[in-house]
Amino acid sequence: xxxxxxxxxxxxxxxxxxxxxxxxxxxxxxxxxxxxxxxxxxxxxxxxxxxxxxxxxxxxxxxxxxxxxxxxxxxxxxxxxxxxxxxxxxxxxxxxxxxxxxxxxxxxxxxxxxxxxxxxxxxxxxxxxxxxxxxxxxxxxxxxxxxxxxxxxxxxxxxxxxxxxxxxxxxxxxxxxxxxxxxxxxxxxxxxxxxxxxxxxxxxxxxxxxxxxxxxxxxxxxxxxxxxxxxxxxxxxxxxxxxxxxxxxxxxxxxxxxxxxxxxxxxxxxxxxxxxxxxxxxxxxxxxxxxxxxxxxxxxxxxxxxxxxxxxxxxxxxxxxxxxxxxxxxxxxxxxxxxxxxxxxxx
Amino acid sequence: xxxxxxxxxxxxxxxxxxxxxxxxxxxxxxxxxxxxxxxxxxxxxxxxxxxxxxxxxxxxxxxxxxxxxxxxxxxxxxxxxxxxxxxxxxxxxxxxxxxxxxxxxxxxxxxxxxxxxxxxxxxxxxxxxxxxxxxxxxxxxxxxxxxxxxxxxxxxxxxxxxxxxxxxxxxxxxxxxxxxxxxxxxxxxxxxxxxxxxxxxxxxxxxxxxxxxxxxxxxxxxxxxxxxxxxxxxxxxxxxxxxxxxxxxxxxxxxxxxx
Numbered sequence: 001x002x003x004x005x006x007x008x009x010x011x012x013x014x015x016x017x018x019x020x021x022x023x024x025x026x027x028x029x030x031x032x033x034x035x036x037x038x039x040x041x042x043x044x045x046x047x048x049x050x051x052x053x054x055x056x057x058x059x060x061x062x063x064x065x066x067x068x069x070x071x072x073x074x075x076x077x078x079x080x081x082x083x084x085x086x087x088x089x090x091x092x093x094x095x096x097x098x099x100x101x102x103x104x105x106x107x108x109x110x111x112x113x114x115x116x117x118x119x120x121x122x123x124x125x126x127x128x129x130x131x132x133x134x135x136x137x138x139x140x141x142x143x144x145x146x147x148x149x150x151x152x153x154x155x156x157x158x159x160x161x162x163x164x165x166x167x168x169x170x171x172x173x174x175x176x177x178x179x180x181x182x183x184x185x186x187x188x189x190x191x192x193x194x195x196x197x198x199x200x201x202x203x204x205x206x207x208x209x210x211x212x213x214x215x216x217x218x219x220x221x222x223x224x225x226x227x228x229x230x231x232x233x234x235x236x237x238x239x240x241x242x243x244x245x246x247x248x249x250x251x252x253x254x255x256x257x258x259x260x261x262x263x264x265x266x267x268x269x270x271x272x273x274x275x276x277x278x279x280x281x282x283x284x285x286x287x288x289x290x291x292x293x294x295x296x297x298x299x300x301x302x303x304x305x306x307x308x309x310x311x312x313x314x315x316x317x318x319x320x321x322x323x324x325x326x327x328x329x330x331x332x333x334x335x336x337x338x339x340x341x342x343x344x345x346x347x
Numbered sequence: 348x349x350x351x352x353x354x355x356x357x358x359x360x361x362x363x364x365x366x367x368x369x370x371x372x373x374x375x376x377x378x379x380x381x382x383x384x385x386x387x388x389x390x391x392x393x394x395x396x397x398x399x400x401x402x403x404x405x406x407x408x409x410x411x412x413x414x415x416x417x418x419x420x421x422x423x424x425x426x427x428x429x430x431x432x433x434x435x436x437x438x439x440x441x442x443x444x445x446x447x448x449x450x451x452x453x454x455x456x457x458x459x460x461x462x463x464x465x466x467x468x469x470x471x472x473x474x475x476x477x478x479x480x481x482x483x484x485x486x487x488x489x490x491x492x493x494x495x496x497x498x499x500x501x502x503x504x505x506x507x508x509x510x511x512x513x514x515x516x517x518x519x520x521x522x523x524x525x526x527x528x529x530x531x532x533x534x535x536x537x538x539x540x541x542x543x544x545x546x547x548x549x550x551x552x553x554x555x556x557x558x559x560x561x562x563x564x565x566x567x568x569x570x571x572x573x574x575x576x577x578x579x580x581x582x583x584x585x586x587x588x589x590x591x592x593x594x595x596x597x598x599x600x601x602x603x604x605x606x
Contacts, residue, residue: 054448055447055448056444056447056448076450079448079449079450080450082448084444084445084448086441086444086445087441088441091439091517092438092439092440092441092444093439093440093441094441095440095441095442095444095445096440096441096442096445097364097437097440097442098440099364099367099368100364104363108356108360109449111356112356112446112449112450112451113449113450114352114450156445
């Protein structure tokens with residue numbers, strides 16, 4: 001069962017006589033119970049797509065069914081069934097008010113969804129415990145630490161127990177410890193409540209650690225989809241590096257003949273092999289060398305990172321936030337970001 | 348009904364927030380009270396009829412029946428046009444977006460705030476009127492109540508448009524000068540301190556563009572005990588029309604898909 005089904009979503013911003021195609025045609029399907037990550041450089045159309053799917057921005061064209069409701073015909077139906085946690089960096093913060101008490105924010109959120117008071121109190125207490133906010137209920141939001149505040153914001157997105165929750169950059173700005181702590185909470189969402197999680201992230205290790213599937217968006221279109229492992233294999237395969245005692249040339253020709261090996265190169269007494277599936281290739285390689293009586297002194301398997309995938313697909317590194325690094329066909333990423341900010345959104 | 352439920356919900360939240368920092372309410376009241384105390388007495392020595400255009404009795408009674416309605420409108424005008432500031436910080440905190448993705452009616456996100464502002468303005472106005480009475484204001488109760496209707500209408504319209512403009516501008520630095528450059532001329536052209544009839548013909552002509560001028564004239568008429576006639580009709584029509592148009596414009600901004 002798919003919980004998000006979007007086809008042909010586009011969004012065009014017009015400001016000061018300039019037209020910017022922030023999203024040029026996004027098709028995506030997310031299944032019930034998945035944790036999916038939406039990756040893209042600044043200005044790629046990531047946040048614009050998220051804002052369309054959460055009814056904050058009307059698509060210029062295209063259709064989508066989100067959590068069983070039609071995005072264009074029944075936005076209220078979508079809002080009732082999704083949770084949304086805005087990003088906490090950039091122009092706007094994550095959606096909590098400095099001058100509110102933690103418990104007030106949770107109960108207000110319950111009231112926004114018409115949850116009866118007693119039930120809202122029960123859920124608030126459960127969320128406070130679940131997201132490590134115990135003892136903070138009567139604290140003003142402005143006195144919370146960054147990690148605590150972010151967890152409160154996640155909790156607000158869950159008060160009405162939505163089947164689908166959108167997290168816009170859930171861990172950006174958090175220290176590494178709070179980040180891995182947040183990952184556990186996000187995993188628990190799925191494990192405990194079968195909540196589908198759609199998140200955007202700048203962190204490749206986050207997508208790698210957390211997501212079943214990743215969408216990579218660039219210049220307003222999705223350029224790749226797959227599990228993190230699939231994407232990595234699709235791009236370059238795994239790399240096996242091994243060192244043999246003597247007989248390097250013989251080992252090279254023997255291994256090159258194996259069908260699992262795509263490419264071999266030798267340098268400084270080391271052999272560098274590109275293979276499709278590293279863990280399946282290793283036993284084969286070992287058997288071949290052992291059969292030929294060649295002994296090894298070292299072997300290692302390394303996987304390409306999502307950053308390699310990114311670099312291959314988009315021509316730039318995801319970490320490289322500086323816009324204008326690559327010449328885009330019609331509008332550098334920096335321009336996209338500026339223009340969409342001017343039109344009342346952000347990317 | 349969902350709109351009323353949602354509006355009352357946002358209203359309660361906003362009241363709770365303002366009561367956490369009630370200083371703003373006092374600051375808003377400070378200016379009209381200062382005018383009442385430090386400027387009002389200057390009007391009490393004017394010859395009879397100066398302030399009312401001929402038919403007055405002069406002295407303290409005429410002065411405060413003239414001056415207090417003006418101060419009430421000034422309170423409403425300043426108080427309501429500046430409410431937009433608060434929504435910029437709310438927007439920056441992401442609170443507006445958070446509520447826009449809940450089932451809460453988007454018009455209620457505006458209406459609940461405007462309702463809060465109206466209630467706070469009524470409380471401030473009661474304090475101001477009581478202070479006026481202490482200084483010598485004497486006005487019929489129906490006139491005072493009718494005056495509340497006028498300032499409520501002014502506040503509904505101005506607060507709506509203030510929130511909408513602030514949400515579109517998203518910057519306090521741009522919002523403050525804009526508000527000042529609109530409000531100060533409107534105040535001056537409304538005859539709050541002194542009657543416009545004292546001015547030359549061209550000034551009286553220019554003042555016709557200020558809607559508040561009609562509203563103040565009608566309020567002053569009421570305070571003097573006149574509830575009918577063309578001045579009252581004009582005042583009511585302008586007040587109702589302005590509130591309706593501005594509320595409609597403000598709501599449009601809040602229900603937009605992209606704000």
